[in-house]
Amino acid sequence: MSDTPASSKPDPSTWVDEHGDVLFRFAVLRVKDTHVAEDLVQETFIAALEGLATFRGGSSIRTWLVGILKHKIVDYFRKSAREVPSTDLAALEEETEDELFNRWGQWRHLPSKWRETPDNLLENKEFWGVFLRCLDALPNSLRRAFALREIDGLKTDEICKILSITATNLWVILHRARGKLRDCLDTNWFREGRSRGETRGADAS
Amino acid sequence: MTCKEIAKLLSEQQDHKLPMSRRIMIRLHLAMCIFCRRLAKHLQFIHRLSEAVGDTATDSLIAVGDVVPAALSSEAKTRIKKTLTQRNI
Numbered sequence: 173m174s175d176t177p178a179s180s181k182p183d184p185s186t187w188v189d190e191h192g193d194v195l196f197r198f199a200v201l202r203v204k205d206t207h208v209a210e211d212l213v214q215e216t217f218i219a220a221l222e223g224l225a226t227f228r229g230g231s232s233i234r235t236w237l238v239g240i241l242k243h244k245i246v247d248y249f250r251k252s253a254r255e256v257p258s259t260d261l262a263a264l265e266e267e268t269e270d271e272l273f274n275r276w277g278q279w280r281h282l283p284s285k286w287r288e289t290p291d292n293l294l295e296n297k298e299f300w301g302v303f304l305r306c307l308d309a310l311p312n313s314l315r316r317a318f319a320l321r322e323i324d325g326l327k328t329d330e331i332c333k334i335l336s337i338t339a340t341n342l343w344v345i346l347h348r349a350r351g352k353l354r355d356c357l358d359t360n361w362f363r364e365g366r367s368r369g370e371t372r373g374a375d376a377s
Numbered sequence: 378m379t380c381k382e383i384a385k386l387l388s389e390q391q392d393h394k395l396p397m398s399r400r401i402m403i404r405l406h407l408a409m410c411i412f413c414r415r416l417a418k419h420l421q422f423i424h425r426l427s428e429a430v431g432d433t434a435t436d437s438l439i440a441v442g443d444v445v446p447a448a449l450s451s452e453a454k455t456r457i458k459k460t461l462t463q464r465n466i
Contacts, residue, residue, distance in 0.1 A: 307430075325431065
């Protein structure tokens with residue numbers, strides 16, 4: 173974290189080196205597409221440059237930049253939700269089978285016992301690899317809602333507005349996203365020979 | 378209620394407050410069903426870890442992932458710097 177005082181002359185070229193990668197990872201995790209992520213990072217820097225006078229120095233430059241980027245990402249979601257109406261939403265609700273259960277309502281895979289605690293896994297780089305791969309395997313329609321809700325902790329009504337969907341739709345989408353992610357983690361980490369094991373099946377899930 | 382219905386409610390209760398009747402149904406079901414108990418635990422697990430992903434302090438861990446590109450490409454950096462320099466004159 174760098175705490176550049178607001179009074180010092182901004183040097184955008186150092187911003188890119190100091191904060192570019194962090195902002196880029198933040199963006200790509202949420203929007204998936206690397207080109208979109210690059211554009212959002214650039215837009216963030218431009219907005220920061222133009223709005224530098226509003227930076228109060230209460231927080232670090234990085235926190236401030238991340239805040240701007242968050243808005244840019246939400247704007248991007250909002251815009252693409254308007255451009256591409258989610259046609260599969262109706263189908264989504266009618267579906268009789270899902271990630272967890274078959275059409276007869278039976279478990280596809282009985283949930284296994286997860287022995288580790290989240291706190292134990294926070295420091296486990298190998299686990300993060302699996303987690304991100306599973307997150308990456310979510311289709312965009314599920315991933316966006318999931319990211320806004322679970323990663324960024326937005327309220328559900330805010331998310332509905334951003335993605336232009338109803339609350340009922342959102343609940344179904346989140347249920348499916350969590351189901352997929354659960355299944356992927358169960359298969360690739362908890363039930364596998366884990367840690368040293370391959371992360372097979374993550375892409376196909 | 379079936380496990381499938383309970384599973385849906387377990388997810389939904391993370392997003393909105395369920396009526397008391399539903400909450401009681403979940404409770405009764407969980408008392409008898411080990412698989413739904415596990416599922417409930419898994420959902421909390423995912424919630425906790427996703428929160429950590431949002432926390433920029435975890436960023437250094439995520440940076441090692443081979444899934445998410447860890448850094449801006451040098452072309453992108455050069456391009457962004459150029460754009461910013463033009464704007465900053």
